[in-house]
Amino acid sequence: MDTLYILLILAGGLITYSIFVYLHQRRIVKILTEEEFKAGYRKAQLIDVREPNEFNAGHILGSRNIPLTQLKTRMKEIRPDKPVYLYCQSGSRSGRAAQMLYRKGYKELYHLQGGFKKWTGKVKAK
Known part of the structure; x- marks a missing residue:
């Protein structure tokens, strides 16, 4: 029974954290169609x-291409005085990237709703 309570508390904490992160991202980055x-x-x-x-x-x-895994070391390649449009495959990594950029002073942050998998515009492949 105690294990059940612990699992319920952990699940509640995870849900609360997820909601907090979602709401925080909505405040700092504008999601665009x-x-x-x-x-x-x-x-x-x-x-x-x-x-x-x-x-x-x-x-x-x-x-x-500035992968999320390299963003901290390559942030100087992104100008803080110009809008930044971010995208990833589905939208979660671009949200985390926006949070990192926001903490460093970037204010005009936008990301593509649904990510690249929903993109129907021009595409280039190597």
Whole structure:
């Protein structure tokens, strides 16, 4: 019985943490539909935070690959004075990337709703 209570408390804590992270991301990054994303990404810095093998398999035309795993060391490649459009495969990594950038002072952060798998625009593959 005690094990059940512990599991319920852990599950409740995990759900609470997930809700907190979701709400925090919604506050710092604007989620854009594909149409909104297409309307603004040419005037911004377009960053693909997926790993290089995913990027090489196909990416949005004009994007730069800065994987989430390398973002801390490559952050100086992203200008803080220009809007940053982020995307990944589904949207979770770009949300984490936005949190990292926000903590470093980046304010104009946007990410693609549904990620690359929902993208129907121009794609380039290596």
